[in-house]
Amino acid sequence: MTRFLFPKTTNLLRPVLILLSVAVPVYAVAFVWYCFSPVTIDKGYAPAQPIPYSHALHAGELGIDCRYCHSTVEATGKASIPPTQVCMNCHQTVRSQSPKLAELRKSYSTGEPVEWVRVHDLPDYVYFNHSAHVTRGVGCSSCHGRVDKMETVTQVAPLSMAWCLDCHRNPSQNIRPKDQVTRMDWQPADAASQNTLVNHYGTKPSTDCSTCHR
Numbered sequence: 001m002t003r004f005l006f007p008k009t010t011n012l013l014r015p016v017l018i019l020l021s022v023a024v025p026v027y028a029v030a031f032v033w034y035c036f037s038p039v040t041i042d043k044g045y046a047p048a049q050p051i052p053y054s055h056a057l058h059a060g061e062l063g064i065d066c067r068y069c070h071s072t073v074e075a076t077g078k079a080s081i082p083p084t085q086v087c088m089n090c091h092q093t094v095r096s097q098s099p100k101l102a103e104l105r106k107s108y109s110t111g112e113p114v115e116w117v118r119v120h121d122l123p124d125y126v127y128f129n130h131s132a133h134v135t136r137g138v139g140c141s142s143c144h145g146r147v148d149k150m151e152t153v154t155q156v157a158p159l160s161m162a163w164c165l166d167c168h169r170n171p172s173q174n175i176r177p178k179d180q181v182t183r184m185d186w187q188p189a190d191a192a193s194q195n196t197l198v199n200h201y202g203t204k205p206s207t208d209c210s211t212c213h214r
């Protein structure tokens, strides 16, 4: 359990914490524990959202492309979260009185953005870039899983350094034709075809420290 509660950098504190835990009351330890907990929570993190927005319905059943809402994902490092107006393109008429959309209508009338809760969040000392992946044929589902089946977005990958490096060292099973990056049911072809595609694209992810720590 401690693996998940502490970032590895706090390993040095472990002996201190262990000492404290035998020496002082539980609440003191709990306090120190709390102070050093990372903001990122591992695999399986699926916080509740202010509106019960479902990817399973919108991206799955209705088949809306990821880029309709996450429109900056190919062009920039960050994948944008859609502003209220994008939802209103439909919900001004579709289910316009639904109580489940009350927060959306409030945001639309006040101009205050909906306070979506962040799910994936790398530590600040890590540099990540969506565009560099998506334009090289790494699809959303390789890192985010079957979002089209999620009622609530859940983090499926550990987002650890080992996870990044596993793919950077051997990306071939994760490279697909560039026009299929948002396809959710994509599966790799046989090893030979995968290698051909990787060679054709000239894909060679770097494992230099400065790639991700700059």
Ligand code: HEC
Binding pocket: 049, 053, 055, 058, 059, 064, 065, 066, 067, 068, 069, 070, 081, 082, 116, 117, 118, 119, 120, 121, 140, 141, 144, 147, 148, 152, 153, 182, 184
């Ligand atoms: C109709 C708009 C819409 C579409 C289409 C859509 N999304 Fe989203 N997405 C959102 C909204 C709104 C959020 C923030 C609320 C949430 O997390 O559910 C979000 C959140 C996410 C997150 C979590 C972001 C975080 O905080 O870490 C991921 C990952 C994601 N979407 C991936 C996808 C993928 C992959 C697709 C295509 C299969 C897709 N989305 C299609 C609107 C959309």
Ligand code: HEC
Binding pocket: 051, 052, 053, 054, 057, 058, 062, 064, 069, 082, 086, 087, 088, 089, 090, 091, 094, 095, 098, 099, 100, 101, 104
């Ligand atoms: C392309 C059109 C479209 C867009 C864009 C869209 N929706 Fe929807 N949404 C729908 C449809 C269609 C339904 C299903 C209506 C039904 O069940 O009859 C729906 C249903 C919903 C529901 C369930 C409503 C209920 O009463 O059950 C919620 C909540 C919702 N959408 C939120 C959002 C949010 C938030 C966004 C923006 C991030 C968004 N939608 C963007 C078309 C859209």
Ligand code: HEC
Binding pocket: 066, 067, 070, 073, 077, 078, 079, 080, 081, 120, 121, 122, 123, 128, 130, 133, 134, 138, 139, 140, 141, 142, 143, 144, 159, 181, 182
């Ligand atoms: C190589 C892995 C990878 C791929 C491919 C990928 N993502 Fe992400 N995504 C991440 C990571 C890692 C984060 C957290 C970034 C951070 O904390 O800075 C993230 C965060 C997000 C977020 C939250 C906003 C942000 O940029 O931090 C959204 C939305 C999202 N991804 C959508 C998508 C969509 C849509 C696709 C496909 C078009 C996609 N992602 C492809 C790894 C990936």
Ligand code: HEC
Binding pocket: 122, 126, 127, 128, 129, 132, 133, 136, 138, 142, 143, 159, 160, 163, 164, 165, 167, 168, 171, 174, 202, 203, 204, 205, 206, 211, 212
């Ligand atoms: C599923 C495979 C995969 C995963 C997982 C992955 N990457 Fe990558 N990454 C790639 C590929 C492929 C490229 C593009 C290589 C190329 O341009 O030849 C890339 C490129 C990058 C680049 C761009 C380098 C540049 O010079 O533009 C950065 C930064 C990066 N990755 C960071 C990360 C981080 C941080 C993580 C983990 C949070 C991660 N990646 C996880 C496959 C992956």
Ligand code: HEC
Binding pocket: 007, 008, 009, 122, 123, 126, 159, 160, 161, 162, 164, 165, 168, 206, 207, 208, 209, 210, 211, 212, 213
């Ligand atoms: C492909 C991206 C990538 C590369 C390349 C990379 N790192 Fe990391 N590194 C990460 C990510 C993501 C994290 C944070 C995730 C975590 O806490 O496990 C991280 C965390 C760390 C930490 C924090 C300690 C810890 O484990 O919590 C150190 C120190 C570190 N990296 C050093 C290095 C060094 C040294 C290199 C070069 C040999 C390197 N990294 C190369 C992605 C990368």
